[in-house]
Amino acid sequence: MAFQCPRAYLGVRQDLLPTHWEIVAGRAPLRLKASQVQHGELLCIYQDERGRSVGTVRRLAPGGYKCISDGAGRFRCRPLR
Numbered sequence: 001m002a003f004q005c006p007r008a009y010l011g012v013r014q015d016l017l018p019t020h021w022e023i024v025a026g027r028a029p030l031r032l033k034a035s036q037v038q039h040g041e042l043l044c045i046y047q048d049e050r051g052r053s054v055g056t057v058r059r060l061a062p063g064g065y066k067c068i069s070d071g072a073g074r075f076r077c078r079p080l081r
Helices: none
Strands: 002-003 021-027 031-038 043-046 055-058 066-070 074-079
Touching: 031 066, 031 074
Parallel strands: none
Antiparallel strands: 002 074, 021 055, 031 043, 043 055, 066 074
């Protein structure tokens, strides 16, 4: 199973994100900075044009799967054994 961070833009609204993704904190995202798996959530961290972190978007990792991130916005999830 694979996931990718949603494309975001300045002024993105919660209801415009793909299903199951939500804004965590900060101003509206602009450009993807990094991605990671933390505490059972897939996190996408966005930055502004100056390189400052300005927002995070997340979704729950699917139950029964172990997920890893490539750090650049993509996630691969495999069933737990």
